[in-house]
Amino acid sequence: MLNIQQLSKTFYPNTVNEKKIFQGLDLTIEEGEFVTVIGSNGAGKSTLLNLISGTLTPDAGVISLLNHEITQLKEYQRTRFISRVFQDPTLGTSPSLTIQQNLSLARNKGKRFGLAFLESRKDIETFKAIVAPLQLGLENQLQTPVGLLSGGQRQALSLIMATLVKPDLLLLDEHTAALDPKTSAKIMDLTNQMVQESKITTLMITHNLTHAIKYGSRLIMLHEGQIVLDISGHEKQELTPEKLLHQFEKNVHNGSLSDELLFS
Numbered sequence: 001m002l003n004i005q006q007l008s009k010t011f012y013p014n015t016v017n018e019k020k021i022f023q024g025l026d027l028t029i030e031e032g033e034f035v036t037v038i039g040s041n042g043a044g045k046s047t048l049l050n051l052i053s054g055t056l057t058p059d060a061g062v063i064s065l066l067n068h069e070i071t072q073l074k075e076y077q078r079t080r081f082i083s084r085v086f087q088d089p090t091l092g093t094s095p096s097l098t099i100q101q102n103l104s105l106a107r108n109k110g111k112r113f114g115l116a117f118l119e120s121r122k123d124i125e126t127f128k129a130i131v132a133p134l135q136l137g138l139e140n141q142l143q144t145p146v147g148l149l150s151g152g153q154r155q156a157l158s159l160i161m162a163t164l165v166k167p168d169l170l171l172l173d174e175h176t177a178a179l180d181p182k183t184s185a186k187i188m189d190l191t192n193q194m195v196q197e198s199k200i201t202t203l204m205i206t207h208n209l210t211h212a213i214k215y216g217s218r219l220i221m222l223h224e225g226q227i228v229l230d231i232s233g234h235e236k237q238e239l240t241p242e243k244l245l246h247q248f249e250k251n252v253h254n255g256s257l258s259d260e261l262l263f264s
């Protein structure tokens with residue numbers, strides 16, 4: 001379970017550029033929940049993920065994962081149990097290492113000593129079996145440096161690497177936004193399959209309303225650092241983009257949604 005209590009973050013405090021992003025945000029996500037996060041530009045979505053992953057430090061508040069407080073842990077310490085996939089496909093993998101070496105590193109994540117690259121024949125077969133279902137041909141290119149792969153192939157690999165050792169929390173930061181529609185749909189289906197099969201607690205930011213509605217067990221909308229919509233269960237299943245926008249307008253009377261959120 002992820003528990004966030006009274007989280008506050010202000011950029012450039014006490015200056016003319018002061019920007020209050022969160023002022024006492026509370027959020028609890030149950031174990032195994034798959035939450036999609038939407039909201040207009042600047043709502044604080046990435047900042048929230050940055051605070052959870054330790055890229056940023058909050059001014060106040062407590063973040064706990066599985067009943068352990070992680071607020072004071074450094075980012076590298078949190079990577080042992082929090083995985084993140086970014087919008088940019090180049091960020092989740094090491095370009096000069098081969099597919100096999102990248103998978104090896106992911107499998108040895110958190111281990112103190114690792115003869116990471118000394119893989120047995122059996123390991124290689126295991127890696128092939130892991131990437132073959134992607135149907136991207138990666139199983140025949142295990143010795144290819146990852147830098148030579150397409151964006152979609154790299155993002156699929158990033159996703160596999162992020163979940164090879166089941167994380168306590170998976171953070172997906174618009175991870176299909178840089179891909180063409182067909183590849184984006186494929187990566188989304190893959191994401192859903194992996195998250196469901198392994199019951200990974202997941203927070204996924206997306207500007208794609210269709211994805212936000214179709215996937216996940218719960219949807220939250222951030223607006224000016226506040227959760228203005230929180231929909232799950234039957235209500236989530238019945239959701240349509242029209243109902244979502246209607247709900248939003250009801251909850252945020254002075255709000256106007258960005259075109260990006262509305263029409264993606």
Ligand SMILES: Nc1ncnc2c1ncn2[C@@H]1O[C@H](COP(=O)(O)OP(=O)(O)OP(=O)(O)O)[C@@H](O)[C@H]1O
Binds near residue numbers: 012040042044047048
């Ligand atoms: N490290 C930072 N330093 C200063 N300002 C920041 C920093 N990170 C984010 N901001 C500002 O905080 C606000 C919220 O940014 P954030 O990236 O969280 O929004 P978002 O909801 O993810 O938006 P988008 O949908 O455009 O990605 C923005 O105005 C942004 O410029």
